[in-house]
Amino acid sequence: MKLDPRHLEILAAIVQAGGLSEGAVLLGKSQPSVSRSVSLLEDRVGEPLFQPTRRPLQPTELGLALAQEGQRILDAGRQASRLVDEYRQGLAGAIRVAGTPIFMDGVISSVIAEFQTEHPNIRIDQSYGYPSELLSKISGEALDVAILPIRPADVADEFEFRQILPGRNVIACRAGHPLARKKTVKLEDITDYSWIAPPANSPLFRDLRNTLDGIGVRDLKISFTGGSLSAVVNVLTGSDSLTVLPFSVVFMMQRQKTLTALPIKIGDPDRHLGCITLSGRHMSASTHRLLEFIERKFEMLDRLICDA
Amino acid sequence: MKLDPRHLEILAAIVQAGGLSEGAVLLGKSQPSVSRSVSLLEDRVGEPLFQPTRRPLQPTELGLALAQEGQRILDAGRQASRLVDEYRQGLAGAIRVAGTPIFMDGVISSVIAEFQTEHPNIRIDQSYGYPSELLSKISGEALDVAILPIRPADVADEFEFRQILPGRNVIACRAGHPLARKKTVKLEDITDYSWIAPPANSPLFRDLRNTLDGIGVRDLKISFTGGSLSAVVNVLTGSDSLTVLPFSVVFMMQRQKTLTALPIKIGDPDRHLGCITLSGRHMSASTHRLLEFIERKFEMLDRLICDA
């Protein structure tokens, strides 16, 4: 026989409170209401749940056993309410974030780390991808937030774009690089050194080609290609190679005195770093919190970069 | 915010079944019914519980978490139903049984032991007492069943009496007692031996006095008084003393070749052994089972005794 879980909850409250009236108060209902609910439950069970003609209303053996199950139901209900509250306030949940490898490792990951210390109950599922995959994952709702460099004009209507950093690339080298000591660097200086290229299908690779095309470098020696940011940095710091990197990444690395940017002006890409979400869809409160957090942190970073 | 536990149950069923329609089947409800219940729940929660525009209806993070709580509620409900079923069938519960010490230890306890092997989920709370206390405990609902010797006419209206054995006392002695070998025993033989008496406030003690008065014995030597059945038996088997015991008790002990009854006719008491319950009150199914079990066993015992 199927019992109404609400009846079991009421039974548990009465047993716990030690009386029907007190139980009613505990439940925030009127006394006659819970009285009748108990009657209904007793009718269905077919056995008395309370000792008859006993005034401080004592449960029978069966009443006590059922009240225990009612308590479990109450507990589960309370836990559910707690979950909802936390979720609605954006204090719990899971967010699927992905972005281009260099940006994610170089800049975003530390911001996410900061976010997690503030919100330990929010789980971040991070992954990597290049713009086209990222957009299709967002579109297919396999992803909540994508962080990538994109031309604002290229953002389709189904997406929402929040710019967090203007695009700005620099030529990067190790901190103690011979060229790094010079006040100004000329094109002729650059051609002497070999180059490190990011993976061929990455946006940065196109930036690298555009940049070098732009400043007239035609035949560049590529000594290393592919790999993650840490691979690039390792090769860069262990040699006199050069590469093109977003200034924000170099800026973060400068703090550890490993990389530096050459004092030479190159064309900025028309892509800007930003967060892409699906527009029109319901956004979870925790996702909203993360986006606001990222925007705030990058405002601060932008100010630091401008001051530098 | 308080959520309806039934909604959480429905959510759990849908998630478990892998779809709204299947969930409806699982719950034994119509599909529109559960559909609307989910809508109501989503309205109250204020967050989507299922991915929109996904047809095999996949739960969101929060939906999944709430479904888990719903599962706990379902489990508790099922357990409650199981408890009720067992209780109604008399397969579970607790019964408070008490009786006069000699009867309980000598006859009833072995019957109860048999009952418990048949119904391991029924707990028997056994205790001892003399008729007056037993009746007042039954009256005050501190006891479910009392087993005692009583005159059927003395049973008040508030009680229900089921006789299980006619009253019949015998003079008992150890198996190898000198008198036990005789074909017939005369009054003169008896007076040579000392007597063991049950506690002075027990019905058996009155039976002893009545019996001896009836057969003309005036000055009896009492060598031991009080104690439980096992104490009486121990003294009896370790000496040539005599005592008065219900024949049923002696009959049970005869099987172990420890006691025997003297072949001398004494007056039967007007009390009969039976079960007392409160009349008019609801009797639990397990109590009913126990009473029937006892009646059945004693019918068999009675037949054995008559055959002997």
Place this chain on the structure above:
DNA sequence: CCAATTTCATAACGTAAAGTTATATTGGTT
């Protein structure tokens, strides 16, 4: 890419029961 099919949502309506206030009963107490 369109039709067929599956899956879910909505509509309309009857009914069960939860909720309320007011009032009657009944153990327990002094």
Place this chain on the structure above:
DNA sequence: AACCAATATAACTTTACGTTATGAAATTGG
């Protein structure tokens, strides 16, 4: 015996469950 607090009952309103019928949307298969 009488009073008091706790529980039960009565009468009525409102909510929402459950039903069948039907509509809309997404997936599937050719």
